[in-house]
Amino acid sequence: MKYCSACGAEVGLRVPAGDQRPRHVCTACGSIHYLNPKLVAGALPIWEDKVLLCRRAIEPRSGFWTLPAGFMEIGESTGEAAIRETLEEACARIELGEMYTLVNLPQISQVHIIYRARLLDLDFAPGEESLETRLFAEHEIPWEKIAFRSIYLSLRHYFKDRANGHFLFREETLGALS
């Protein structure tokens, strides 16, 4: 951030009164511009014993498989974001279940939230950001080709919880890849 989005003047880093850390402060109008972590919401859509995955058509991780998920928009809830992203990326309609995983990724300042969901019909298809959409039974999951660690974790938890007969909300924080 180099310029003030309110007036167009240059911003400088300084610690505002009553604050503890440097912020981008406008040298002309004094506006303080905060940077905040971003929320990603998505779904784990289930049909019988299978889960719906999308193969990504865009970077990052183009060609890898993921659950439908994306950045939350202004004015929506986490659940609405999960439903919208599933429609956009997999052209799929779901009934939302419970919030299932919340994964912190502090290195990239993101929080990923995945809901369990029931796929309502089989009329899914790749959206603009997907190359392919497909249902996978547990033994078919392409574990080596999952796009993101938060998605990998959510899928692992899902199959373990399903085997145990009950689902538990889980929060995780992922560190740097070693």
Add this chain to the structure above:
Amino acid sequence: MKYCSACGAEVGLRVPAGDQRPRHVCTACGSIHYLNPKLVAGALPIWEDKVLLCRRAIEPRSGFWTLPAGFMEIGESTGEAAIRETLEEACARIELGEMYTLVNLPQISQVHIIYRARLLDLDFAPGEESLETRLFAEHEIPWEKIAFRSIYLSLRHYFKDRANGHFLFREETLGALS
């Protein structure tokens, strides 16, 4: 948002290729500036049968009582944010328990997350943003003077769950005040 934070030129609203909604796009360098919901994280710090509340010294809701909570910073996890905010607003050290409530407030594009927590000692005191910090037993809670609905809900759930003998993670979405 009127000016590009990357180059200082004017931004205009238009729908970028492959997108579904209008974004702030720079008329000079083409940067797309997304607006995203913000995460607020906080704690419900318990000492014996009492909960630690702070009376706000700042707007909004100055003079009203709240749990220690605030905007998540870049580079931290939701749990780290809750611990930091508790230290800043109540000068209090906590041991974090489980994530307890996640409250969507789509009208103001915020998501509030509250953790159960154990207060580690009684050396708490008002931080810069608080007028007063105090432990409250259930019958002492100033229900009419709680600053935010997400905090009110989290406290209500807490005392109900405690009476029932087990705590359940809860997601809520708050609509417009009627």
